[in-house]
Amino acid sequence: MAETFKQTLTAMLYDQASKNPGKTALTIVGRDLSYTDLVEGSNSVARGLRQFGVGRHSVVATLAENSSDQVLLQFACARLGAIEVMLNTAYRGSFLAHQLNVSGAENIIADRDLIPAILEIVPDLPSLRRIIVRSGDLDLEAPPRLEVVPVEELHSHSGADLCDLPDPAWSDPATIAFTSGTTGLSKGAVLSQNYLCNFAKIESMLWYRTEQDTFYSCGPLFHLAAKGIGVLGSLYRGVRCVQDDRFSVSRFWPRIREENCNATLMLGSMAMLLWTREPAPDEGVPTVVCIPAPPASLQQEMSRRWHCSFESNYGLSEAAPLSRSGPDIPLRPGSSGKITPELFDVRIVDDDDCEVSAGQVAEVVVRPMAPHIMFDGYYRNPEASLERFRNLWFHTGDLGKVDEDGYFYFVDRKDDYLRRRGENISSYEVEAAIARHPEVVEAAVVGVASELLEQEVKAVVVTRPGAGLDAGELTEFCIGNLPYFAVPRFIEFAADLPRTPSGKVEKHKLRASGTAHCWDREQAGIILSGKKAGAVAVPVPAGPE
Numbered sequence: 001m002a003e004t005f006k007q008t009l010t011a012m013l014y015d016q017a018s019k020n021p022g023k024t025a026l027t028i029v030g031r032d033l034s035y036t037d038l039v040e041g042s043n044s045v046a047r048g049l050r051q052f053g054v055g056r057h058s059v060v061a062t063l064a065e066n067s068s069d070q071v072l073l074q075f076a077c078a079r080l081g082a083i084e085v086m087l088n089t090a091y092r093g094s095f096l097a098h099q100l101n102v103s104g105a106e107n108i109i110a111d112r113d114l115i116p117a118i119l120e121i122v123p124d125l126p127s128l129r130r131i132i133v134r135s136g137d138l139d140l141e142a143p144p145r146l147e148v149v150p151v152e153e154l155h156s157h158s159g160a161d162l163c164d165l166p167d168p169a170w171s172d173p174a175t176i177a178f179t180s181g182t183t184g185l186s187k188g189a190v191l192s193q194n195y196l197c198n199f200a201k202i203e204s205m206l207w208y209r210t211e212q213d214t215f216y217s218c219g220p221l222f223h224l225a226a227k228g229i230g231v232l233g234s235l236y237r238g239v240r241c242v243q244d245d246r247f248s249v250s251r252f253w254p255r256i257r258e259e260n261c262n263a264t265l266m267l268g269s270m271a272m273l274l275w276t277r278e279p280a281p282d283e284g285v286p287t288v289v290c291i292p293a294p295p296a297s298l299q300q301e302m303s304r305r306w307h308c309s310f311e312s313n314y315g316l317s318e319a320a321p322l323s324r325s326g327p328d329i330p331l332r333p334g335s336s337g338k339i340t341p342e343l344f345d346v347r348i349v350d351d352d353d354c355e356v357s358a359g360q361v362a363e364v365v366v367r368p369m370a371p372h373i374m375f376d377g378y379y380r381n382p383e384a385s386l387e388r389f390r391n392l393w394f395h396t397g398d399l400g401k402v403d404e405d406g407y408f409y410f411v412d413r414k415d416d417y418l419r420r421r422g423e424n425i426s427s428y429e430v431e432a433a434i435a436r437h438p439e440v441v442e443a444a445v446v447g448v449a450s451e452l453l454e455q456e457v458k459a460v461v462v463t464r465p466g467a468g469l470d471a472g473e474l475t476e477f478c479i480g481n482l483p484y485f486a487v488p489r490f491i492e493f494a495a496d497l498p499r500t501p502s503g504k505v506e507k508h509k510l511r512a513s514g515t516a517h518c519w520d521r522e523q524a525g526i527i528l529s530g531k532k533a534g535a536v537a538v539p540v541p542a543g544p545e
Contacts, residue, residue, distance in 0.1 A: 006170040007197035009078035009232075013039060016238045025235060027259065028068050028243040038235075040159025041068070042075035047162065048154030049076055052107055052130060056081035057173065061105035062222075063087045063096075063114050064134055066245045069151060070221045071231060073109065074175075078193055081168050085176040085188070086222035089114060095186075097121045099178050100128065102188050102380055109151060112136020122146065170194040171372045176379050177224050177317040188379035189317045191224075194372040196232060199224075202340060204233035205326045206311040207263040207287045211239060216261035216285075218244040218252070224317055225291055229265055249273050253282045263287040268503060269442055272435050275302060276464060287311060292410065295432035296334030297481070312336045314410050316396060318375040318388075319366050322346050323408035335407040343373050348402055353391045361411050361424065364400045365393035399426075416507055418447035418455050423485040425457065427507075430488070433481045434459060437474060439467035444497050446510045448490065458518060459488040460510050462496060469493075471519035475526060484528040490518035 016025070017035040025035045033041065054060060060077055062070055062084070070086060077084040085103045087096065089111075096117060100108070106129040110118060115131060122128065122143055130147045132154065133140075142148050174196055176188040191199075206229070207215060215234050219226030221243070234241035242259045247270055256264055264285050266274070271290050274283075275298065284307035293312035294302055303310060313321035314336035322344050325337030339346045347355050348362045356362045368374040374394070377385040388395055399411040411417070411426045418425040427445040434443040442462045447455030463469050471491040478487045498506040 006194060008168050008170050008172070008193045009075055009174060009196060010168050010193075012197050012200070012236060013042070013075055016235060020238050023238070024240050026068070026071060026231065026241050026243060028071065028241075029066055029245045031068055033068060033071075035235075035238075038071070038075065041072045041155070042079065043161055044157045044159045045069075045072045045076035045154045046079045047157035049080060049082070049107070050162075051153075051157075054080060054082050054107060058082045058107075059085060059103045059105045059176065061085045061087055061100060061103060061108040063089060063091070063108060063110040063118065065089060065111060066221050066243060067134065069109060069134060069154075074227075078168055078172075078174055079162060079165070081172050083173050083176055083190075085178070086227075087178075088222050089220070092117050093121065097124045098185055099188070100125055102178075103176055104380070106130065107132060109134060109154075115140060119143075168193060170197075173376060175224075177375075179317055187381055187384050189375040190377055190379050191317075191375055192372040195375065196228065197236070198343065198373050199228045199320060200232035200236040202321055202324060202343065203229045203313065204237050205328075206289050206313060206324055207326075208233070208237050208239070209262070209287070209327070211237075213237070213239040213263060214259060214261045215239065215241045216244075216256050216259060216264040217241065218247045218255070219265060219267045220246075223267070224320070225267055226265065228320075229289060229291075249277055253280060253284070256285050257282050261285060263289065266290045268292075271302065272442060275305075276438065276441055279305060284308060289313075292428075293331065293334070293336050295435065297433065297436055299331075299333045314400070314408055316398070318394065318396075319344060319368070322364070322366055332407050335403075335409050337408065338406045339402065339408055341369070343369055345369060346402075346408070347393070348400060349393070353393065358404045359401055361399055361401045363414055364396045364398045366396065367393055416446065418445075418457060420447070420450070420455050420457060420485055422454075423483075425486045430457065430459070430482060430486050433486075434461060434474070434478065434488075436481060437469070437477050439463050439469040440474075442497065444505045444507060444510055445488065446507050448511060448515055456490060456515075457486060457488040458490040458492070458510070458515060460492045460494050460497060462494055471521075472524065472526075475521055479528065487521070487528055489521045490515045491521070492518045 017039045021036045022034050024032050025038055026033045073084050104127045106127055109132040111134050132149055132151050134151045138148055140148050172193050173190045174193045175191040178186045178188050215230055217226055217230030221227045230241050271294055288308045289311050294310055310331050311325045313324040315321040323337045323339050325331035329338050344366050346366050349355050349365050350362050397414050399414050399417055401409050412428050416427045430445045431443045441464055444460045446458050448458045450456045498509045
């Protein structure tokens with residue numbers, strides 16, 4: 001096990017460059033970079049950053065679309081012992097100010113068209129000293145205290161190794177990964193160089209087959225999954241990664257064919273968006289890493305249509321991956337693979353932190369099996385770190401279960417789990433069932449107050465453009481695909497779902513909006529019985545079903 005730990009990003013990159021110096025490591029937004037290019041380019045950026053005063057434990061932020069600069073910055077900071085933080089390009093106002101202030105970044109690398117978002121909040125950013133501009137002119141009306149320089153200044157230095165610097169330490173913090181902050185202020189999880197190296201190694205086990213692999217990704221690099229599974233995972237294995245600037249439904253499969261890729265990554269709703277488009281002859285790739293795992297009810301159909309095997313995992317910024325599948329662990333429908341015992345001790349516990357039996361649903365807790373393979377706490381927020389670590393376990397806030405064979409099944413966020421008339425309901429499973437309807441693009445399910453003191457199920461549904469789906473028809477579909485107690489009582493159609501800047505659905509807003517604008521199944525006379533799920537036009541009963 002010793003070789004699993006005590007790794008640095010610098011050593012990882014140098015090792016592959018010594019083995020594959022001229023091999024293309026990364027094709028990013030149309031630019032090819034060899035392993036040697038990455039070494040020399042990151043050393044050049046490191047020298048440029050050092051010129052600006054960046055050193056050990058300094059923080060450098062980026063607000064930029066996918067580009068080679070983000071990858072070079074990751075390795076440049078690693079060489080300096082500094083920390084990078086990649087901010088979501090959708091951030092504005094208080095979201096952006098909060099994360100820049102928490103990180104204390106003095107330097108930010110930003111796309112020219114995103115700089116106005118920074119300038120709007122400069123009075124609230126006491127630490128910021130310098131904006132390094134990508135892809136544009138420097139004609140900016142910046143405050144006098146801010147220096148504005150072109151990114152070319154980072155690339156104008158020698159690519160030789162910084163021999164006067166000591167080698168970075170495997171325990172050095174390398175990245176601040178901000179949580180989504182769906183109900184409160186986001187927190188910055190500190191990830192060490194060793195965390196990222198082990199993340200790359202274990203995550204690449206999902207898709208790595210041979211040295212001839214080419215991995216396709218179009219997820220944003222400010223998300224850990226896209227950066228770690230695609231770019232870092234490929235670099236760890238010494239193979240090529242194709243990283244595009246953004247996801248396109250129409251271009252996804254053609255790009256895989258054009259670049260001759262044999263593995264890809266689908267994040268969030270990508271799989272369902274691709275599934276609901278009209279089938280095309282160019283669809284398909286041998287391996288799809290799908291996070292979250294594809295809906296159990298659709299996994300086999302998707303596999304047949306796309307001629308693929310699915311792989312998946314479960315994890316969070318603070319600890320990942322807690323489970324995985326791969327060639328050695330076939331993915332079972334509905335699961336996220338098996339627990340990764342070489343990295344983490346994972347348990348399923350009740351509200352008293354007592355472990356439950358196999359198959360029971362309860363909260364997921366975790367602790368590391370070695371130093372610096374899990375996050376090192378929340379940056380400048382020790383109180384939040386202590387709150388999440390109770391009884392020597394990190395509490396994820398997720399509900400899950402593990403079967404007798406060690407396969408893990410994500411069930412729901414603890415705050416999103418519903419209870420209706422004595423039955424527990426996973427919003428995640430109901431959403432997956434609704435999304436099977438051919439005219440549905442996405443659904444979000446929440447619990448709303450019930451006159452019977454527990455909850456009723458509310459579904460907010462986004463349909464395909466021009467769809468003629470109505471609530472009654474969707475209810476009939478749900479009756480055939482869900483247990484009677486999980487069929488939504490309230491249905492609302494929406495053009496889109498409210499989201500955080502990181503793209504997660506803000507379910508607290510859906511709960512708060514109530515049911516005033518919803519179609520009510522029971523008012524429509526559709527009453528479901530536990531003996532036989534069916535729709536009957538009878539008055540709503542006064543008591544429990």
